[in-house]
Amino acid sequence: MTNARRFSLLATAAAVAIAVGGCASDGNDPEATPTPTSSSSSPAPTTTSPTPQSDSDIASEAASALVTKYxxxxxxxxxxxxxxxxxxxxVATGVQLSAQQTALKSQREANQKQVGDTKIAKLDVQSVNLDNSDPKAGKVPTxxxxxxxxxxxVDVVDAxxxxxxxxxxxxxxxxxxxVANYHYAANPTGAGGWPPVKTSRRTHATPRDPDRRDPDHRRRNRRRGPIPAQADTVCQQTNPTTGECLIWVEVPGNPSDPGNDGGxxxxxxxxxxxCYWDGTDQGISKPPPGPVPCSNEAGYWSNAYNCYIAAVDPQPPAGDTSWQGHEPGDGAVYNCYQPQTDLLILVWAADPPPNSGTGPTPREVAQLAIExxxxxxIDIGITPEPGKDSIGIVGMPVWLWVATPNEHTWGPITESATAGGITVTATxxxxxxxxGMGDGTDVVCTTAGTPYKAAYGDKSSPDCGHTYEKSSSSQSDGKYTVTATSDWVITWExxxxxxxxxxxxxxxxxAISVGEAQVLVQ
Incomplete structure (x- = not known):
């Protein structure tokens, strides 16, 4: 799971699952699927060739070997x-991989290490499912x-x-x-085809009963209400020296047509x-990454854990290994449920896992990238050039362009930002x-324009220009005020x-001056 945090290493360093009592030679096996036994009424003839192993037998042996390696x-x-x-x-994938990685990182950051080895007293294969109908959706042999x-x-000691x-x-x-085999089609029999331990859980776990949850849970974790649609983010004030925006203003749009620019x-x-789901790190492409409800009967969604979170109620008793070496009151134990894979594990966390429903939206993170x-x-390029001794002529073409365009004035430019467990890349x-030409005319150019050269003479700009029909003598200071306003489009992912x-x-x-030709002749 993506960016899982605050898992703690199980003091045994064995797994994230829960211990349910002694098992070494005491006969207290968990409820198991009966394993057929061979008839002993007559010994098999010594001349008969051994019965070839079935696919299930091969899978059982390979998976058992993988568990030992795990x-x-x-x-x-x-x-x-x-x-x-x-x-x-x-040796691990998905939730199990993330849990162990984070647990071991936490142990190492605390300068702790394990002493001694875990002994596997017994392995009982409970079920074999060789369905490989849809690996991309997680339907693989298990x-x-x-x-x-x-x-x-086994002990865990500090520095x-x-x-x-x-x-x-x-x-x-x-x-x-x-144990899941994501490579069954290419390697159905070899142990190398059974590489990842996918999940671990209590052997006596039962399906969760939504009706047993805290009745006030839904109210406390209710998804935030709808956010008004956005139309444009408009710069209200620009620094005249740098051209950077000083004040951005959000302009609400029509909810039925948010952000329509009218064209x-x-x-x-x-x-x-x-709130979003992303099974990429678990090797799951179905369902694809995308938004999820921020809460449901299973709890609230946490992007950091990639699952719905709910505190176990009641909390496990002291000594239960779900506390991972901690005592009741030191943090809490939580259910972490992925409906996309129907996986449920227990995690210990010092603080409640982050509730992504209260965090920033992708747009808000994208705005951090934009900052x-x-x-x-843009830096304005125009002919006639602005200046005391430069005067344009009525009826002569005016050329408009972006002077020395760069990624900050024209683009493209790409940045990324992260907040609330969300990473967004914006371009x-x-x-x-x-x-705005100052004479009441607006010229809209979708290119950066073409810089004017003396060799062009009195030709019109091929992509961005204007022709004045009156002189600027009636304007303030005898000049037209030309305004260039940039409209940016930012796509984020x-x-x-x-x-x-x-x-x-x-x-x-x-500002530029434009005069009548006959005035210039006199």
Whole structure:
């Protein structure tokens, strides 16, 4: 799961699942699926060839070998803080991978390490499902295995060598692991085709009962109400020296048509959802990354954990390994439920996992990226050139262009920002420049224009120009005030969503003189 935080290492360093009592040679196996036994009424003839293994038998053996490797790997990484955690990806995936990675990182940051090895007292294969109908949707062959582990010789110590393991920690317990084969089509029989431990859970877990949840939960975690549609983000005041915006103002749009600029151009798409699912790190493409309700009967959605969060009620008793070495009152244990995969695990967290429904929307994060772009108004290129001794002539073409365009005045420019568990990448580009010519005419140019050269003579600009029909003598100071206003389009992508933001109103001005030809002759 993406950016999972605040998992804590289980003191046994064995798994994230919950111990449910002793299991080493005590006969207290969890409820298991009966395994057929061979008839012993008559011995098999010694001349008969061994019965070929079935696909299920091969899968069981390969998955069992993987489980042993999984525990060995977790032990080794707990014991050797300098070893890369990359080895985890060869034995775990999805929720299990994220949980172990974060747990071991937390242990290493606290200068703690494991001493001793986990002993696997017993492995019981409970079920084999070889359905490989839709791997992209997570429907791959799986084997469920009950593991009896013994951590009586395992300790976790701090930098001084002092044990941090609770005295009430059980030394033995059962964990049910699900091993998934994402490469079954290419390697159905080899152990290499069964690489990842996908999930772990209590062997006595039962389906959650929504009716048993706190009746006030839905009210407390209600999704935020609708946010008004956005039309344009308009610059109300521009720094005349730098061309950068000093004051941006959000202009609300019609909810039925948010952000319509009145023409054929792009429209502002609004805020996006603050809560999103992304199964990419779990190797799951169906459903694809995208928005999810910020709360439902399972709890509130946390982007950081990629699941719905709800505190376990009542909390597990002291000594339960779900506390991962902590005591009741030191943080809490939470259900972490992914409806997209129907996975449920228990996690310990010192603080409540972040509620993404109260966090920023993708649009708000995109605006953080926009702030990093330092967008500003264009530098004006115009002929006749502004100046005391420069005068244009009525009826002669005026050329308009963006002088020395760069990523800050014309684009494209791309920046990324992260907040609230959301990372958004935004790209900005000028869509058009509206030239207010001072005589009541607006010239809209969708290109940067063509810089004028003396060789062009009295030709008109091929893409951005104007012709004055009257002199500027009647204007204030005898000049036309020319205003160039840039309209930017920002496209953003993140949180499994895409959107568009319109930024209008970055303005630069200049003044030019235009006279009658006969006046210049006299």
């Amino acid at each position: 525990y060995d790997t977790v032990d080794r990484l707990g014991q050797q803080p300098s070893e890369s955690l990359g080895a985890l990806s060869t 084997v469920q295995i009950d593991v009896c582990w013994d951590v009586s010789r 001084t060598g002092k044990s941090i393991v609770s005295s009430s920690r059980p030394d033995t317990g059962w964990t049910r692991l699900t 054929d151009g792009p429209t502002d798409t609004g805020t996006g959802s603050a 990093q772009m330092a967008l500003r108004a 900005a580009m000028v869509r058009q420049v509206t030239w 993140g949180a499994g969503q895409t959107g568009t933001i319109l930024l209008n109103g970055l303005t630069r001005t200049t």
